[in-house]
Amino acid sequence: MKIVVVGGGAAGLGAAGAALGVDPSAEMVVYTQFEDVAYSPCGIPFVHGKEIESFDRLFLATKEQYQKQGIDVHYTTTVESIDVKRHVIKVAGEGEVRYDKLVLATGWNYRDPNLPGGDLKGIYRVKNIQRAREWDSFLDTVKSAVVVECGLIAVEMVTALVHRGIKVTVVDPGPWPMAEVVDPDIVDPVRAGWAEAGVTTLWGEQVTAFGGDGTLSYVETTAGRVEAQLAIIGTRKVPNSDLARAAGIALGGTGGIVVDARMQTSASDVFAAGDCTEIPHGVSGVPLQGLSGSHAYAQGKTAGINAAGGVREYDPVYVPWAMLAGEWMIGGVSFGETTASAVGMNYVSGVAKGITRARYYPGVKPITVKLLADPGTRCLIGAQIVGGEGVKERADFLAVAVRAGITIDDLATMENVYSPAIGALNEPIQMAALAVQQNMRR
Amino acid sequence: MSFSQWLRTNSQQYLLADAQQRIGRKNGVTVYGKPRSLKDRFWRYIFVPTYKILPDGLRRSLIHAMPGSHRQAWPKQSARPRPPHPFVRSNGQDRSPKK
Ligand SMILES: Cc1cc2nc3c(=O)[nH]c(=O)nc-3n(C[C@H](O)[C@H](O)[C@H](O)COP(=O)(O)OP(=O)(O)OC[C@H]3O[C@@H](n4cnc5c(N)ncnc54)[C@H](O)[C@@H]3O)c2cc1C
Numbered sequence: 001m002k003i004v005v006v007g008g009g010a011a012g013l014g015a016a017g018a019a020l021g022v023d024p025s026a027e028m029v030v031y032t033q034f035e036d037v038a039y040s041p042c043g044i045p046f047v048h049g050k051e052i053e054s055f056d057r058l059f060l061a062t063k064e065q066y067q068k069q070g071i072d073v074h075y076t077t078t079v080e081s082i083d084v085k086r087h088v089i090k091v092a093g094e095g096e097v098r099y100d101k102l103v104l105a106t107g108w109n110y111r112d113p114n115l116p117g118g119d120l121k122g123i124y125r126v127k128n129i130q131r132a133r134e135w136d137s138f139l140d141t142v143k144s145a146v147v148v149e150c151g152l153i154a155v156e157m158v159t160a161l162v163h164r165g166i167k168v169t170v171v172d173p174g175p176w177p178m179a180e181v182v183d184p185d186i187v188d189p190v191r192a193g194w195a196e197a198g199v200t201t202l203w204g205e206q207v208t209a210f211g212g213d214g215t216l217s218y219v220e221t222t223a224g225r226v227e228a229q230l231a232i233i234g235t236r237k238v239p240n241s242d243l244a245r246a247a248g249i250a251l252g253g254t255g256g257i258v259v260d261a262r263m264q265t266s267a268s269d270v271f272a273a274g275d276c277t278e279i280p281h282g283v284s285g286v287p288l289q290g291l292s293g294s295h296a297y298a299q300g301k302t303a304g305i306n307a308a309g310g311v312r313e314y315d316p317v318y319v320p321w322a323m324l325a326g327e328w329m330i331g332g333v334s335f336g337e338t339t340a341s342a343v344g345m346n347y348v349s350g351v352a353k354g355i356t357r358a359r360y361y362p363g364v365k366p367i368t369v370k371l372l373a374d375p376g377t378r379c380l381i382g383a384q385i386v387g388g389e390g391v392k393e394r395a396d397f398l399a400v401a402v403r404a405g406i407t408i409d410d411l412a413t414m415e416n417v418y419s420p421a422i423g424a425l426n427e428p429i430q431m432a433a434l435a436v437q438q439n440m441r442r
Numbered sequence: 443m444s445f446s447q448w449l450r451t452n453s454q455q456y457l458l459a460d461a462q463q464r465i466g467r468k469n470g471v472t473v474y475g476k477p478r479s480l481k482d483r484f485w486r487y488i489f490v491p492t493y494k495i496l497p498d499g500l501r502r503s504l505i506h507a508m509p510g511s512h513r514q515a516w517p518k519q520s521a522r523p524r525p526p527h528p529f530v531r532s533n534g535q536d537r538s539p540k541k
Contacts, residue, residue: 252510253450260514341461
């Protein structure tokens with residue numbers, strides 16, 4: 001059996017590895033437009049910020065290791081079209097290539113802001129590691145930068161640029177950073193940290209043009225001109241699903257490829273995984289697109305196993321997320337107040353401010369937990385967290401709680417670890433659950 | 443762009459902007475954003491208020507009717523709320539729930 005994977009990111013390589021696990025005799029070919037596979041793009045902002053000394057550290061495996069594993073990766077090679085009826089793809093420089101099973105893992109792009117001057121030098125979309133190496137030396141020459149819209153990756157880049165001593169101006173039509181996923185009270189410490197670090201923020205404003213003579217030297221915004229040698233595009237992720245669309249494969253309202261729990265698309269023998277797809281949300285059922293690398297990897301494995309003749313189902317998602325934003329860790333699960341209000345979902349929330357270790361233990365940090373529950377069933381439907389540490393673990397735990405239908409009463413009576421160096425006597429999740437219970441009685 | 447993509451993109455943008463305004467105000471955050479175009483006015487002053495007054499059930503059916511992955515086969519969500527605990531706590535004591 002010949003399995004062809006289009007995409008060498010988390011989803012594509014997850015699919016290739018898992019498929020060979022099921023059928024080691026399968027002929028496995030992976031196509032990628034990039035020069036490399038198997039690196040962590042997630043680490044790029046931290047190399048730019050000099051927390052990690054080299055891009056080499058971001059590679060997870062060598063090209064030879066993939067070859068040995070039986071994965072034939074075709075680098076810098078574009079798949080131009082798919083003929084789903086004939087089970088054939090057209091590959092630039094190779095011509096027609098037959099497949100028995102095809103996995104689409106073509107990923108995402110930043111939404112194109114489509115602005116005048118968009119082809120000037122100095123406009124950076126952080127993604128490919130080879131381009132990142134080139135940009136990294138350019139950063140040494142930059143005095144001031146504009147961040148065009150402030151999604152999650154852009155927030156990490158703000159921190160990186162500040163660490164490099166670059167003056168940063170954030171321009172975003174939204175009212176606060178990452179306003180599509182996070183509530184204003186939760187992101188407030190991050191905003192305060194940025195103000196302290198000298199970051200200028202223009203909320204409710206838009207970039208209207210890039211200007212300069214071949215190379216960027218200023219950015220026009222609705223609030224006036226900002227001098228800048230660098231613009232970071234931080235717009236939302238959009239699915240790279242053009243190849244699927246052209247092949248007549250069904251797309252959903254998000255523009256992502258429609259899949260079922262086996263990651264099967266509308267075309268027979270064609271699977272899809274990662275950020276080019278859309279996956280239903282576990283609580284609302286609304287399809288979501290542009291999740292994370294960990295989602296892409298797990299979906300890729302599901303697609304690969306099914307493509308190779310195995311059986312695996314992927315579940316609707318509850319989307320735990322967490323990240324470093326300046327000096328703070330910030331994260332959440334499923335709904336926050338803003339997103340719940342946007343879809344018109346009934347909720348009662350409760351907030352607790354706590355600490356991450358015993359109050360006397362060195363390195364103790366503040367942490368705020370907000371929980372949202374459905375007043376009808378009393379089930380947890382979402383959470384948001386900001387703190388000095390311990391955010392990721394709580395987000396992961398709360399995602400399982402939402403998925404399992406855990407109620408706010410379960411959380412209000414939860415057991416917790418108390419150990420001075422790693423946890424306080426009062427667990428902030430439990431305290432937030434008590435606050436929700438209290439607000440429900442009102 | 444298909445109709446469902448056009449609808450999703452715009453409804454998501456404007457419902458979020460409306461929610462940001464409400465939640466922002468509650469938290470003392472000034473939310474700017476005067477309407478910039480006719481399109482802006484339509485989505486803000488006609489679509490968003492209409493969506494908000496629709497009954498929950500109708501909203502869900504409309505969302506479900508849109509093409510997308512949510513209409514494919516997926517594992518069922520766990521029961522909500524979970525089956526009750528075998529005992530209920532009242533006046534500081536755990537008792538079996540009354541039959
Ligand atoms: C700077 C940065 C920071 C990130 N931080 C995090 C993080 O902290 N946590 C996290 O979980 N995730 C993170 N991510 C991951 C990211 O947000 C995505 O979720 C993830 O990259 C999705 O993986 P994917 O395999 O679906 O797609 P992609 O990574 O976009 O890979 C797509 C692949 O498809 C190939 N391709 C596309 N079209 C064609 C074609 N026609 N022919 C051949 N090949 C093609 C591309 O060359 C590429 O190899 C980060 C990403 C970046 C860039």
